Amino acid sequence: MTAQQKADFLRLRKGGRPIAALTAYDYPTARLLDESGVDVLLVGDSLGMVALGFSDTTHVTLDHMLHHVAAVARAKPQALIVGDLPIHTYDTPEQALVSARRLVDAGAEAVKLEGGLRQAEKVRAITSAGIPVMGHLGMLPQRVLEEGGYRKKGKTPEQAETIREGAQALVHAGVFSIVFESIIPETARWLSESITVPTIGIGCGNGTCDGEVAVITDVLGSFPWFVPPFAKPETSIAEITREAVARYILRVQGA
Numbered sequence: 001m002t003a004q005q006k007a008d009f010l011r012l013r014k015g016g017r018p019i020a021a022l023t024a025y026d027y028p029t030a031r032l033l034d035e036s037g038v039d040v041l042l043v044g045d046s047l048g049m050v051a052l053g054f055s056d057t058t059h060v061t062l063d064h065m066l067h068h069v070a071a072v073a074r075a076k077p078q079a080l081i082v083g084d085l086p087i088h089t090y091d092t093p094e095q096a097l098v099s100a101r102r103l104v105d106a107g108a109e110a111v112k113l114e115g116g117l118r119q120a121e122k123v124r125a126i127t128s129a130g131i132p133v134m135g136h137l138g139m140l141p142q143r144v145l146e147e148g149g150y151r152k153k154g155k156t157p158e159q160a161e162t163i164r165e166g167a168q169a170l171v172h173a174g175v176f177s178i179v180f181e182s183i184i185p186e187t188a189r190w191l192s193e194s195i196t197v198p199t200i201g202i203g204c205g206n207g208t209c210d211g212e213v214a215v216i217t218d219v220l221g222s223f224p225w226f227v228p229p230f231a232k233p234e235t236s237i238a239e240i241t242r243e244a245v246a247r248y249i250l251r252v253q254g255a
């Protein structure tokens with residue numbers, strides 16, 4: 001299936017079987033998640049925090065993303081590979097298109113960027129070149145420093161309406177799907193019902209969107225030093241790793 005066909009297929013899932021998306025940053029994780037049947041592999045710029053050791057995503061560069069998108073693409077997944085455009089790689093429509101093309105050359109099948117109304121022209125520039133785009137609204141991690149932290153969004157009717165306007169602008173510019181991050185559940189549900197492309201929630205409550213995305217380390221419990229309040233670990237790889245390494249050290253040291 002081509003990238004466009006995969007994106008179109010996901011678009012048709014609006015209101016149907018929920019979309020299961022996970023982040024992946026490397027080859028083995030991408031293969032394992034794909035073999036498990038996930039719909040979308042997002043090479044998110046959360047990479048900066050959970051794989052590269054930065055304090056937030058504002059340190060991530062296009063070169064970081066290219067390196068990790070290429071690793072995920074080598075897994076040749078059935079799932080759609082979405083690559084995040086990092087901060088300051090889409091400040092103008094021209095720059096957005098150049099950056100998006102570089103991600104595609106590295107193996108991304110679609111790109112994601114953060115923001116609503118002010119990004120519509122950039123989304124249009126990318127989609128006009130035939131590259132599928134995923135939007136991202138609500139809490140925007142690339143603006144965490146300006147906002148002074150990670151806060152819930154869509155708490156008032158005015159905030160909800162601003163997000164709806166942003167979503168409409170993105171839809172008109174051609175996005176095939178939008179991530180909603182940390183939007184309160186009632187607003188996330190209302191927004192999902194009022195727009196025509198699938199919404200993929202993170203930190204928006206259960207069943208409020210057309211699908212969910214999670215950061216893989218939150219699901220596996222492999223990054224215990226920062227766990228968002230909405231994370232639902234399915235296991236604790238951190239504990240399993242510590243126990244396995246303790247056994248290894250005992251064996252090597254002959255105890």
Ligand code: KIV
Pocket residue numbers: 023042043044045046047084136179181202213215
């Ligand atoms: O970078 C990322 O992992 C993301 C998800 C939180 C949606 O954008």
